[in-house]
Amino acid sequence: PNQDMEKQARRRLDNLTKPPGSLGLLEEIAYRLAGIQGQVLPQQAKDKLVIVMAGDHGVTAEGISAFPQEVTPQMVLNFLRGGAGINVLARQAGARVLVADIGVAGKALSYDGLISCRVKSGTDNIAHGPAMSREEAIKAIETGINLVQQQVTDQLALVGTGDMGIGNTTPSSAILAVFSGLEPAQITGRGTGLNNERLQHKIKIITQAIEVNRPNREDGLDVLAKIGGLEIAGLAGVILGCAARQIPVVIDGIISGAAALIAHSLAPLSRDYMFASHLSAEPGHRIMLDLLGLKPVLHLEMRLGEGTGAVLAFHLMEAAVNIINNMATFTEAGVSQG
Amino acid sequence: PNQDMEKQARRRLDNLTKPPGSLGLLEEIAYRLAGIQGQVLPQQAKDKLVIVMAGDHGVTAEGISAFPQEVTPQMVLNFLRGGAGINVLARQAGARVLVADIGVAGKALSYDGLISCRVKSGTDNIAHGPAMSREEAIKAIETGINLVQQQVTDQLALVGTGDMGIGNTTPSSAILAVFSGLEPAQITGRGTGLNNERLQHKIKIITQAIEVNRPNREDGLDVLAKIGGLEIAGLAGVILGCAARQIPVVIDGIISGAAALIAHSLAPLSRDYMFASHLSAEPGHRIMLDLLGLKPVLHLEMRLGEGTGAVLAFHLMEAAVNIINNMATFTEAGVSQG
Numbered sequence: 001p002n003q004d005m006e007k008q009a010r011r012r013l014d015n016l017t018k019p020p021g022s023l024g025l026l027e028e029i030a031y032r033l034a035g036i037q038g039q040v041l042p043q044q045a046k047d048k049l050v051i052v053m054a055g056d057h058g059v060t061a062e063g064i065s066a067f068p069q070e071v072t073p074q075m076v077l078n079f080l081r082g083g084a085g086i087n088v089l090a091r092q093a094g095a096r097v098l099v100a101d102i103g104v105a106g107k108a109l110s111y112d113g114l115i116s117c118r119v120k121s122g123t124d125n126i127a128h129g130p131a132m133s134r135e136e137a138i139k140a141i142e143t144g145i146n147l148v149q150q151q152v153t154d155q156l157a158l159v160g161t162g163d164m165g166i167g168n169t170t171p172s173s174a175i176l177a178v179f180s181g182l183e184p185a186q187i188t189g190r191g192t193g194l195n196n197e198r199l200q201h202k203i204k205i206i207t208q209a210i211e212v213n214r215p216n217r218e219d220g221l222d223v224l225a226k227i228g229g230l231e232i233a234g235l236a237g238v239i240l241g242c243a244a245r246q247i248p249v250v251i252d253g254i255i256s257g258a259a260a261l262i263a264h265s266l267a268p269l270s271r272d273y274m275f276a277s278h279l280s281a282e283p284g285h286r287i288m289l290d291l292l293g294l295k296p297v298l299h300l301e302m303r304l305g306e307g308t309g310a311v312l313a314f315h316l317m318e319a320a321v322n323i324i325n326n327m328a329t330f331t332e333a334g335v336s337q338g
Numbered sequence: 339p340n341q342d343m344e345k346q347a348r349r350r351l352d353n354l355t356k357p358p359g360s361l362g363l364l365e366e367i368a369y370r371l372a373g374i375q376g377q378v379l380p381q382q383a384k385d386k387l388v389i390v391m392a393g394d395h396g397v398t399a400e401g402i403s404a405f406p407q408e409v410t411p412q413m414v415l416n417f418l419r420g421g422a423g424i425n426v427l428a429r430q431a432g433a434r435v436l437v438a439d440i441g442v443a444g445k446a447l448s449y450d451g452l453i454s455c456r457v458k459s460g461t462d463n464i465a466h467g468p469a470m471s472r473e474e475a476i477k478a479i480e481t482g483i484n485l486v487q488q489q490v491t492d493q494l495a496l497v498g499t500g501d502m503g504i505g506n507t508t509p510s511s512a513i514l515a516v517f518s519g520l521e522p523a524q525i526t527g528r529g530t531g532l533n534n535e536r537l538q539h540k541i542k543i544i545t546q547a548i549e550v551n552r553p554n555r556e557d558g559l560d561v562l563a564k565i566g567g568l569e570i571a572g573l574a575g576v577i578l579g580c581a582a583r584q585i586p587v588v589i590d591g592i593i594s595g596a597a598a599l600i601a602h603s604l605a606p607l608s609r610d611y612m613f614a615s616h617l618s619a620e621p622g623h624r625i626m627l628d629l630l631g632l633k634p635v636l637h638l639e640m641r642l643g644e645g646t647g648a649v650l651a652f653h654l655m656e657a658a659v660n661i662i663n664n665m666a667t668f669t670e671a672g673v674s675q676g
Contacts, residue, residue, distance in 0.1 A: 017416055018423050019404065019530035023646070024619060024639030066357065067676040074673040078355055083666025085356050092653075092660050192357035192676060279637070281362060299617070299637050300654070301362030308361070315430075315653045316638070322430050328421025335412040338404040338530060 001035030001246075001272050009034030009042075009324060016327040017335045025297055029275065029320035036248055036273060037156075041325050045158035045248075048095035048314055050307040051147060051238050052079060052086060052162035055230035056105035056122030058131070059209070060167040064202045066193045069122075069166050072104050076164060079306075080113045086162055086306035093314045095160065097307075098151055102143055103230030115151075117143045119230055126171060126209040130226045137225035137233050141266075144237020148245060157247050158314060160277070161235045162307020163255040167191075169282060172258035174206045174227040176284045178217050179261050180291060184210070187284030189254075192303070220265030228262065235259035236266070243270035250317065252310040253280040253303065257288040264292060275317065278302055278309030339373030339584075339610050347372030347380075347662060354665040355673045363635055367613065367658035374586055374611060375494075379663050383496035383586075386433035386652055388645040389485060389576050390417060390424060390500035393568035394443035394460030396469070397547065398505040402540045404531045407460075407504045410442050414502060417644075418451045424500055424644035431652045433498065435645075436489055440481055441568030442503075453489075455481045457568055464509060464547040468564045475563035475571050479604075482575020486583060495585050496652060498615070499573045500645020501593040505529075507620060510596035512544045512565040514622045516555050517599050518629060522548070525622030527592075530641070558603030566600065573597035574604070581608035588655065590648040591618040591641065595626040602630060613655065616640055616647030 009031035014020045021027060033042035054076050060069050078084045079099045082091075090097045100115040101108070105122035119140045123131035132140070152159060169191040177184045184206040190199055213226035224233055236259040242249035243263070251260050251274055263270045276294035279285055281303040289296055297316050302309055330337050347369035352358045359365060371380035392414050398407045416422045417437045420429075428435045438453040439446070443460035457478045461469035470478070490497060507529040515522045522544040528537055551564035562571055574597040580587035581601070589598050589612055601608045614632035617623055619641040627634055635654050640647055668675050 016423075017413065017421060018642050022530065022640065022642040023423060024641070026638055026640065065676075068674055071674050071676075074671070075355065078666060078671040078673055081666070081671070083355060083671050085354075085361060085661065085665055088660050088664045089657055091664075092657055192360065295637075297638055298635060298654075299633075300364055300635055302360065302364070303362070304356050304360040312654070312657060316636075316650070319427055319430055319650060322426045323423065326426045326429075327423055328416060328419070333412070333416040333419070333421050335416055336406055336409050338406075338409075 002038040003035060005038055005040055006031045006035035008040045012040060013324060015329045017330055017333045023323060025295060026320045026323055029317055030324040033248060033321060036246055042321050043156055044318055044321050046156040047154040048093060048158045049098055050086060050090055050095055050160035050162050050311050051098045052164055052307055053100050053102050053231035053234040054164040055103035056165055057167035057171060057229055058123050058125035059127055059170050061125050062127050062205045064170045064205050065167040065191060067166050069105055072164060072166050073109055076109060077111060080111050084306060085304055085308045089308050089311045093311045095311055095314060100147060102140060102234040119143060123229055126213065126227045127205050128212060130213055131228050132225050134221060134225045137221055140230050140233030141237040144234040145241040148238055148241030152247060158317060159242050159247055160250045160307045160310030161238055161252050161256040162310060163231045163235060163305045165229060165231045168229050168255050170202060170206060171227055171229045171232060172254045173284055174209050175223055175258040175261055176288050177206065177210060178215050178223050180287055187287055189282035189284065220262045224262050232259045236262040239263040240267055240270055243273040248275055249273055250275045250277050250310040250313050252277060252307045253305055254282045254285045254288060255305055257285060260292055277313035340376040341373060343376055343378055344369045344373035346378045350378060351662060353667045355668055355671045361661060363633060364658045364661055367655055368662040371586060371659060374584055380659050381494055382656055382659050384494040385492040386431060386496045387436055388424060388428055388433050388498035388500050388649050389436045390502055390645055391438050391440050391569035391572040392502040393441035394503055395505035395509060395567055396461050396463035397465055397508050399463050400465050400543045402508045402543050403505040403529060405504050407443055410502060410504050411447055414447060415449060418449050422644060423642055423646045427646050427649045431649045433649055433652060438485060440478060440572040457481060461567055464551065464565045465543050466550060468551055469566050470563050472559060472563045475559055478568050478571030479575040482572040483579035486576055486579030490585060496655060497580050497585055498588045498645045498648030499576055499590050499594040500648060501569045501573060501643045503567060503569045506567050506593050508540060508544060509565055509567045509570060510592045511622055512547050513561055513596040513599055514626050515544065515548060516553050516561050518625055525625055527620035527622065558600045562600050570597045574600040577601040578605055578608055581611040586613055587611055588613045588615050588648040588651050590615060590645045591643055592620045592623045592626060593643055595623060598630055615651035
């Protein structure tokens with residue numbers, strides 16, 4: 001980002017008819033966008049889209065999810081037909097929904113409108129070995145990067161990240177445990193709705209996955225390959241692709257957050273293009289965002305994924321742009337300064 | 339609200355293609371609106387408006403604000419010309435901005451588009467006596483109720499509360515101190531931007547105002563008259579008027595929150611029509627919302643007032659309505675339930 005433009009944007013914000021800083025994080029979003037776009041007055045995104053990566057997880061064999069694996073392709077179809085939460089919220093936001101099969105279990109899905117970019121038919125069971133090979137992890141990341149290159153053609157784009165994959169809070173919590181150094185028990189949540197007993201089991205499986213695989217936290221690719229997921233890898237690629245193109249990318253919940261941790265580990269400067277959206281009901285999410293130095297603006301106790309939180313936050317990104325462009329200055333309005 | 343419709347709405351939400359409860363507070367907003375509108379599928383508001391009440395405060399003589407009192411009428415003019423934060427955000431939300439002079443200091447303002455409903459030319463200095471008489475407090479509340487009756491003609495309305503009044507975090511914090519029983523030091527903030535020394539002075543003035551006036555917390559009208567403000571009274575009336583008309587009312591920051599505490603004290607059931615918007619940077623705001631049992635959905639560290647937080651939250655109210663109306667059910671989408 002252009003630091004001089006950020007500074008000029010901050011100066012403009014301080015001259016608008018309000019106490020300095022009183023629009024809080026909206027002001028921060030506004031000057032960050034000024035830096036990213038390289039102009040004092042950032043413009044509204046012309047192309048808004050949410051990229052939903054779908055992948056399956058071998059670790060579901062351990063009974064760590066409240067829903068069966070067949071739900072992943074069923075929900076992919078629901079996305080394509082427009083009936084899911086992300087579709088409803090994306091329509092409200094005026095955003096396109098791109099749905100990509102990067103690794104749903106079983107045979108390749110062939111649905112109209114689906115982007116097929118399968119690296120593997122679901123990950124292997126991380127409770128007993130690596131999720132995927134290092135080469136597959138690289139390929140999945142590149143898939144995400146390429147998707148941004150191909151699909152995001154307008155420089156004034158705004159991208160949200162979304163996920164679908166039964167069982168994917170398990171690898172996400174495992175990734176967070178490794179990067180934060182915290183015990184899985186401190187950061188693991190109920191996902192789509194586990195009871196206490198099954199939550200304890202999930203914690204045990206995450207602990208086991210880390211013990212069996214011994215991921216090296218200094219090597220993001222190692223963490224990703226050993227205890228990650230294909231959609232997590234793809235979303236890490238989406239984030240890196242956005243950073244490379246200087247496009248702001250809004251991070252959804254804990255699966256997208258795990259992808260952001262991987263992206264940040266591989267390319268720390270990518271963080272400059274990340275914007276947090278909501279604070280999930282998952283207990284690890286706040287820790288994850290703290291590690292990234294991002295502040296969630298929506299506190300809705302959501303835990304759906306799909307990019308629902310990201311796309312809801314688009315409204316606030318747009319509000320920030322409206323504020324810096326359209327509010328009167330003290331001089332223009334003839335208002336006394338404090 | 340119609341409890342049967344709330345129940346039916348909750349049932350519908352549980353049948354939509356997502357884990358039960360996974361859309362968090364959006365689901366709560368959706369079923370609360372179902373109860374308020376008396377239909378399982380709540381409809382989008384047809385008339386959205388934010389009511390900005392402007393009033394002045396005699397206590398500014400004590401130097402408790404970073405801005406001079408002349409800013410109140412200057413900002414009223416800014417509102418009418420469309421250059422303020424609330425105008426920008428209301429335009430984005432598609433909401434009308436109603437600006438009412440309920441007690442700006444000095445001579446009556448005569449601006450095109452301004453609703454003049456002055457009860458008094460600013461309050462008296464609460465550091466030395468009551469803000470207003472009990473009769474004036476009643477009149478100011480009635481003014482707010484009448485404004486809703488006159489201006490909000492569509493039953494499918496959505497109202498936000500907003501304020502303008504230099505110095506008005508002082509009476510708001512005083513009201514919170516009385517209702518919460520907490521020490522002013524625990525809940526008083528920097529308002530538009532006081533330094534440490536002036537913050538300490540503000541706390542001293544609030545403590546003094548409570549000692550001098552001895553408001554009776556069992557009597558909301560007494561609290562309002564003794565240590566309140568005219569715009570706070572008017573907004574309490576707006577909230578009561580919305581409750582009476584069964585119109586959802588979105589509460590802005592700590593000034594609107596103080597009005598909500600007064601409204602709740604006078605008519606506890608009015609709480610059923612209140613929706614929280616943002617969590618302000620003011621330290622007392624969370625305590626205020628806890629007293630009301632309301633959860634803020636936006637965490638933007640804002641402290642501007644004017645209704646800016648309320649109008650930003652309209653988007654989330656609309657998202658909730660979209661979700662319950664437009665998402666596919668498990669059966670419709672052929673998705674397995676957990």
